Amino acid sequence: MICASCAASRGTESQQPRSAAGWVAAGAAGFLLAWLAFYYLGLALARIPADFFGAV
Amino acid sequence: MSRQPTASDILEEAVNLLRRAPAAALVAYLTGAVPFIVALLFFLNDMLHSPFAAAQALTGSLALAALFVWKNVWQAIFAARLFQTLSPGAARSGRLWRLVWMEAALQPVNLLLPLPFPWAVAFFRNVSLFAALGVADPLRSAARQAVLWTRQNWTILFFITIAALVIFLNALVAIIVLPGLTRSFLGIEGEFARAGNHIFNAGTIAAAAALAWLAIDPLLDAVYVLRCFYGESIKTGEDLRAALRRAVAALVLLIAIFPAARAQTGSIDPAQLGRSIDQVVHRREFTWRAPQAAGPEPEGRWVGWVRAAGDLAHRGWDYLKRVIEEWLRQNPQKEAPGKGSPVTRHMLETLIALVIALIVGAAVTFYLRRRKPAVAAKPVAAATPAIDLTDHSLTSDRMPEAGWQELASEWMAKGELRLAMRALYLAKLSFLAGRGLVSIRSSKSGLEYRRELERRARSKPEISALFAENNAQFEAVWYGFHQTDVEAVSEFSEALTRMKASLE
Numbered sequence: 016m017i018c019a020s021c022a023a024s025r026g027t028e029s030q031q032p033r034s035a036a037g038w039v040a041a042g043a044a045g046f047l048l049a050w051l052a053f054y055y056l057g058l059a060l061a062r063i064p065a066d067f068f069g070a071v
Numbered sequence: 072m073s074r075q076p077t078a079s080d081i082l083e084e085a086v087n088l089l090r091r092a093p094a095a096a097l098v099a100y101l102t103g104a105v106p107f108i109v110a111l112l113f114f115l116n117d118m119l120h121s122p123f124a125a126a127q128a129l130t131g132s133l134a135l136a137a138l139f140v141w142k143n144v145w146q147a148i149f150a151a152r153l154f155q156t157l158s159p160g161a162a163r164s165g166r167l168w169r170l171v172w173m174e175a176a177l178q179p180v181n182l183l184l185p186l187p188f189p190w191a192v193a194f195f196r197n198v199s200l201f202a203a204l205g206v207a208d209p210l211r212s213a214a215r216q217a218v219l220w221t222r223q224n225w226t227i228l229f230f231i232t233i234a235a236l237v238i239f240l241n242a243l244v245a246i247i248v249l250p251g252l253t254r255s256f257l258g259i260e261g262e263f264a265r266a267g268n269h270i271f272n273a274g275t276i277a278a279a280a281a282l283a284w285l286a287i288d289p290l291l292d293a294v295y296v297l298r299c300f301y302g303e304s305i306k307t308g309e310d311l312r313a314a315l316r317r318a319v320a321a322l323v324l325l326i327a328i329f330p331a332a333r334a335q336t337g338s339i340d341p342a343q344l345g346r347s348i349d350q351v352v353h354r355r356e357f358t359w360r361a362p363q364a365a366g367p368e369p370e371g372r373w374v375g376w377v378r379a380a381g382d383l384a385h386r387g388w389d390y391l392k393r394v395i396e397e398w399l400r401q402n403p404q405k406e407a408p409g410k411g412s413p414v415t416r417h418m419l420e421t422l423i424a425l426v427i428a429l430i431v432g433a434a435v436t437f438y439l440r441r442r443k444p445a446v447a448a449k450p451v452a453a454a455t456p457a458i459d460l461t462d463h464s465l466t467s468d469r470m471p472e473a474g475w476q477e478l479a480s481e482w483m484a485k486g487e488l489r490l491a492m493r494a495l496y497l498a499k500l501s502f503l504a505g506r507g508l509v510s511i512r513s514s515k516s517g518l519e520y521r522r523e524l525e526r527r528a529r530s531k532p533e534i535s536a537l538f539a540e541n542n543a544q545f546e547a548v549w550y551g552f553h554q555t556d557v558e559a560v561s562e563f564s565e566a567l568t569r570m571k572a573s574l575e
Contacts, residue, residue: 061124
């Protein structure tokens with residue numbers, strides 16, 4: 016049996032934070048992914064014919 | 072926690088957590104969510120309806136991606152604030168940039184995986200929470216909590232999906248029905264009311280979905296904050312510590328209050344207690360069922376009122392006297408000896424009385440002077456505005472009905488029958504608007520006025536029939552190539568007389 020704080024510290028001892036540069040690169044890639052997702056969503060909506068919404 | 076919390080426990084606690092969330096947390100959520108939702112609605116509308124949609128898609132989607140990251144960062148801060156209300160001191164500082172990059176890196180993946188896997192939903196919300204809390208390895212912590220209590224997670228998502236659908240339908244029905252109801256009951260007619268059935272469109276559906284999302288999203292955050300709190304507590308015992316803190320705080324409060332309460336009960340003045348009880352039992356919420364006090368009934372119609380008014384005035388005068396006496400009562404401890412001080416209390420009171428008398432005198436003089444104007448204003452007759460009957464944007468509320476009829480007579484005398492007919496048509500609209508049967512708008516067509524009249528003058532169907540006939544006649548002459556003559560214009564004018572007779 017061990018105390019709660021010892022158990023908590025044992026759980027985090029081996030975990031090293033990932034490097035800052037790695038997160039920046041991943042963040043930029045994720046932002047690009049979101050941009051592309053919204054862009055293609057917009058294009059798909061723009062391709063719907065206007066008469067679908069009753070326009071003349 | 073000794074047992075696994077059920078889905079209903081978590082949902083109930085999540086609602087309570089949101090209700091007692093600090094204002095700063097809610098402001099943080101709205102700071103992120105509102106700009107993103109508004110931008111998303113504009114983007115969808117532009118893409119669906121704009122002829123330049125393809126050209127705008129690139130910049131629009133860039134702004135939307137930036138706002139998406141912005142929303143997720145603020146949402147993570149909101150979740151962390153909620154967690155801190157459960158476990159004060161859980162957050163570590165100095166991790167904002169890491170939070171921004173993590174949200175930018177991970178949340179777009181959630182955008183592309185909109186599958187209702189409970190562990191995926193939980194993971195992306197947990198990772199935001201742990202990143203905002205400054206946990207060393209948020210990915211590992213989020214993954215560990217995401218796979219915990221899967222059945223409970225499924226049940227929560229099932230109930231929240233049903234709630235989201237109900238809120239969406241409610242919002243949609245409200246958006247569609249409210250403008251019509253507002254027009255029917257309050258007579259307020261806006262763009263939404265004029266849209267009629269066209270209000271049910273893609274934009275409306277998107278707006279209703281956005282409202283439903285704004286209602287459900289914070290609840291989902293609260294749910295996953297609680298799951299993480301209880302999940303982490305298995306290892307750390309934080310839930311027990313929080314319960315212990317609450318119990319200690321309650322005990323300290325009780326210990327602090329108890330001696331004070333005992334001391335108070337020992338030194339209660341009976342007269343003061345009697346007055347307090349009397350005040351309480353005379354409150355409106357306690358007197359509604361109390362029987363009337365026995366005593367002689369007032370005689371005569373005005374006796375009771377006169378007696379009550381006299382009592383009120385007497386009590387008011389007593390109160391005023393008491394206040395003035397207390398104010399003027401000399402305080403021997405504070406009073407300075409008269410000889411040494413430059414200004415005595417008596418001098419000060421005399422000066423104050425003098426100033427008050429001057430203010431009252433000035434107010435009375437000002438009031439009396441205002442009542443007598445130096446120069447009596449003469450009424451000015453309003454000049455009739457110049458009316459150009461060929462102006463298509465002209466509306467009938469520019470003049471009263473009599474003015475339009477006079478204008479029609481002038482143009483008829485000049486032989487301009489087409490203009491005379493338009494003046495008469497505007498006279499009819501002015502008359503109907505004066506009776507509250509139509510509301511004048513420059514954008515309204517004759518057909519719209521006819522429909523409005525049919526709706527508002529249901530009890531007099533002959534009015535709308537007469538108007539429909541006149542409208543067709545006017546539009547044929549004004550917009551078409553139909554010729555008209557004096558006889559036709561006179562008949563047109565008589566229709567207004569018949570309309571008036573029918574409404575008398």
